Amino acid sequence: MKCALDNPGLISLAAGFVDPASLPIDPTRRAVDALLSDPARGRKALQYGTTIGDRSLRERLVRRLEQEEDALPGQFAHVIDRTVMTNGSQQLLYLVAEALLDPGDIVLVESPTYFVFMGLIEARGARVIGIETDDGGLSLPSLEETLLQLDEAGDLPRVKLIYTVSEHGNPTGLSLAGDRRAPLVELANRWSKSHQIYVLEDAAYRGLSFTGREPSSVWRHDEDGRCVILARTFSKSFSPGLKTGFGILPEALLDSVLNLKGDHDFGSNNFAQNVLEQVIADGSYDAQVAWLREVYRSKCEVLLGALEEHLGGVEGVSWTTPKGGLYIWLTVPEWLDTGKDGPLFSKALEHEVLYVPGSYAFPDEPGPVPTNHARLCFGVPNEEQLREGARRLAEALAACGERVA
Ligand SMILES: Cc1ncc(COP(=O)(O)O)c(C=O)c1O
Incomplete structure (x- = not known):
């Protein structure tokens, strides 16, 4: 990011930020006007909220989940009390890690994964172990094999969490295949021998599909609600500046997460929650998401087309074709180090283009x-x-060399 600021001619394909031109200025202004022109609503929005978050927003979000997940009206009503508003999904990831992990505990992640998450796990002194992925995301046979090895080594009691970025993931742009979702929950429960192994489903990019609706979430398959922690955010689908997300927690984690959240902030930004409720209620949130899907579909197509034009057919070079989200994952020949101190990164800087080295995303x-x-x-x-x-x-x-010329 600093490089980008130092050199305005640089094109940054690195920053994982949303499209600046499509940020929802008008819908947000209208929502703020609507809130503040009604004194009662204005006062409510400008007052402290509660640690768990605004009740009517949480009810609305759960009702929307029922529609998204093809459930019956009222079918998820029991999770409203386990739905927690957070400062973006990052806060939920942090709170879960803090509530759950002791030094030496183990978290299993997709390899590659969202590198910021790995950082916060390592900061807790826990081990991160990568599980192979393919075009359908997390490989369940590899997950099973790793659990078996950990069990044989006597380390199964240390395995606390399986983390998946289920939709259009960061960094690959790929999603967990629909038919792996129920088996993932079944597998986590089956290996929960002495304690519950949780699945943390980070669905930060859910909704930003280019091709229609995503499959049911992993969370949907957790019928008794004890295994899957769902993390959602409005950062990608609306505005990161509102920094608002929500999580649905299994009952066993709820109190410890809420106590920690109370210590952090005794409640997320109440004004942002009220703005979000307004844009959802007046329909502008859904209109924004529909538009963003088109914006990102088109931008993705442009980048894929340009990669094909300039790198198509180059030996050892390939990339993913995402069906949503913000990312494409590039692979170059094995001999070419993409790291910060490697040849490609410095040549890219010379040519004024920036990317994120893939090695950051591997445990x-x-x-x-x-x-x-x-x-x-x-x-x-x-x-x-x-x-x-x-x-x-x-x-x-x-x-970088004749071999890719
Ligand atoms: C996979 C993933 N999860 C979580 C986050 C956190 O975002 P926020 O805290 O803004 O919701 C990000 C941000 O880039 C992300 O890529």
């Missing part, structure tokens, strides 16, 4: 960490910059 265990990937985000650059960014990246690759 050290089981290793070795692959060094030939890059995360490309099409959130911030406009379409012209995306075309130019791909062209510059191809130049940087070609400059």
Whole structure:
């Protein structure tokens, strides 16, 4: 980010930020006007809220989940009391880690995964172990194999959490296949021998599908509600500046998470929650999401097209084709190190294009960490910059040696 500020000509395919041009200024202004022109609602919005979050917003979110997940009206009413508003989904990830993990505990993650999450797990002194992924996300046979090995080593009691970015994931853009979702819950429950192994479903990019509705969430398959922690956010689908998300927690985790949240902030930004409730109620939230899907579908197509134009057919170079979200995952030949101190990164800087080195997204265990990937985000650059960014990246690759020329 600092590089981007120092050099305004640089095209950043690195920043995982949303498209600036489509931020919802008008709907937000109308919502704020509506709230503040009604003194009773204005006062409510400007007052402290509660630690768990605004009741009517939580009810509304649960009703929307019923529709999204093809449930009957009222079918999820019992989870309203386990639905917690948070400062973005990041806060929920943090609170769950703090509530659940002791030093030496183990968290199983997709490899590659959202690197910020790994950082916060490691900060708690816990171990992060990567599980193989393919085009359908987390590989369940690999997950099972890792659990078996941990059990044989006597480490199963330390396994507390399985983390999945289920929809259009960061960094690969790929989703957990619909037919792996119920089996993932079944597997986690089956291996919960001495204690519950939780599945933390981070659905930060849910809703931003280019191709229609996503499959039912992993959470939907947790019928007795004791296994899956669902983390959702409005950062990607509406505005990161409102920094509001929500989580649905199994009963056993609720009190400890709420107590920690109370210590942090005794409640997320109440004004932002009221603004969100207003935009959801007046229909502008859904209109915004529908528009964003088109914006990102088009930007993704442009970047994919430019990669094909400049790198198509180059030996050892490939990339994912996401069906939603903000990211494309690039693979280059194994001999080419994409890391910060490697040749591609410095050539990319010379050519004024930035990416996130893929090695950041892999846990050290089981290793070795692959060094030939890059995360490309099409959130911030406009379409012209995306075309130019791909062209510059191809130049940087070609400059790294004849083998990719
Ligand atoms: C996979 C994933 N989870 C969670 C977050 C946190 O976002 P927020 O706290 O704004 O909801 C991000 C942000 O980029 C993300 O990519």
